[in-house]
Amino acid sequence: MxxxxxxxxxxxxxxxxxxxxxxxxxxxxxxxxxxxxxxxxxxxxxxxxxxxxxxxxxxxxxxxxxxxxxxxxxxxxxxxxxxxxxxxxxxxxxxxxxxxxxxxxxxxxxxxxxxxxxxxxDAATRRSLSLGHTACHAASLALNQTLAGRWSKPAREDPLGNPDFDGIAIASSRIEPNGSVDRYRLNKSLRRAGFDVAGLADDLAALGDTVTQTMAGWAAAGASVHVERDGDLLTDRRRWVADLPPGVARIDCGGTHVASLADMAGAQVSFELDDDQGTPVLSMRTRVRADR
CATH class of the missing domain: 2.40.30.130 (Elongation Factor Tu (Ef-tu); domain 3)
Structure with missing residues (x-):
């Protein structure tokens, strides 16, 4: 054939x-x-x-x-x-x-x-994964905003103008039904770039609370979301676009998404810190209520 x-x-x-x-x-x-x-x-x-x-x-x-x-x-x-x-x-x-x-x-x-x-x-599967992917992007931007004060040197910026911790430190990202798990390597190169890890392990609960609260504010504002695309072919470039209170954010993305951060109401973000052969790894887990 x-x-x-x-x-x-x-x-x-x-x-x-x-x-x-x-x-x-x-x-x-x-x-x-x-x-x-x-x-x-x-x-x-x-x-x-x-x-x-x-x-x-x-x-x-x-x-x-x-x-x-x-x-x-x-x-x-x-x-x-x-x-x-x-x-x-x-x-x-x-x-x-x-x-x-x-x-x-x-x-x-x-x-x-x-x-x-x-x-x-299947509509239910699509929605659950779209919720997870939209929450993942929103949480990454909220995390960057929360960690901005830990940078002592200029760093590459995210779409909202904050140091792009997510883009610089990301090791893996996994979208799940109604959530996501992102893992960040806090390695020597990140510290040399100016990121301060001191005391981070003691502030994980507060970090989760702050990121959760930021996302809650964006959800309450009803921030709209859409996928911007250069064409309809599989290889055409696509971007996640969110009209957030701090400004419009664009992130290159080939996934699927819900149409509003209002669907993120009640989302919870938590953090864990573990070790990968001597390198600290920060894990961010995002969960959205399935009944949204």
Missing amino acids: TLPAADTRVTYPAGELEATARVVHVAPAGDGRLAIITDVTSFHPVDAAWPDQPADTGTISVGGAELAVRDAVVAATDGETLALGADIPVRKGTEGWAFLVAHLVDDGAAIAEGDEVVIRA
Whole structure:
């Protein structure tokens, strides 16, 4: 079968859950699964380069049958081979490569190239992950604001003009249903850059309270959120945009989000400090009430 020559068109950045599409390629994905690639999709996939947000859950309907999508990942092809997820050998957007969304379904599914299908992402899963991702960004900005006084040297600034602790120290970020976990390495290079870690371990409860209160203020203000995008293709640049009381914040992001920080009302942020082979690691856990 012919490998696609164009990037997948994606509708999830606009909040779409359903898309009518045409199958452009079907390939074995291993582990008893098939990779179904369509010209357009409403499914958010896991990105191999920054796999912070899990894939949507949902179905593909074809010929009266409904196939469960077991996972969705970014794939890429140079016209000769198809690589999935972590096996992609080039960076997204590399010239001569098409970047695609691969929907993984059970092997043996009755689906073929050329079939017209309806793709449906589960609304509850999408909302819970969107809540978690929006809260993650808001918490990172609130954290930067709270820690601004700990910098003794000029540092790269975040979108609100505060030293960008989150962007400088981040080691990993994981979006979860109705929350997120971010881990920051408080290593020697961070301290040499002017960040003071003294007494931080004794102030974790107060740090959590302050970040929580900042987010509560932004939620009470009903700060609006949207995804700004340069185009509808998977590789087109996208940004999370929030109209916060301190100013408009833009953060590069390929995930999904809710439309207002009012949905963050009641969010709680907490911190832990542990050790990774001699390097202190600060973990920030953000939780949003599931009934929002």
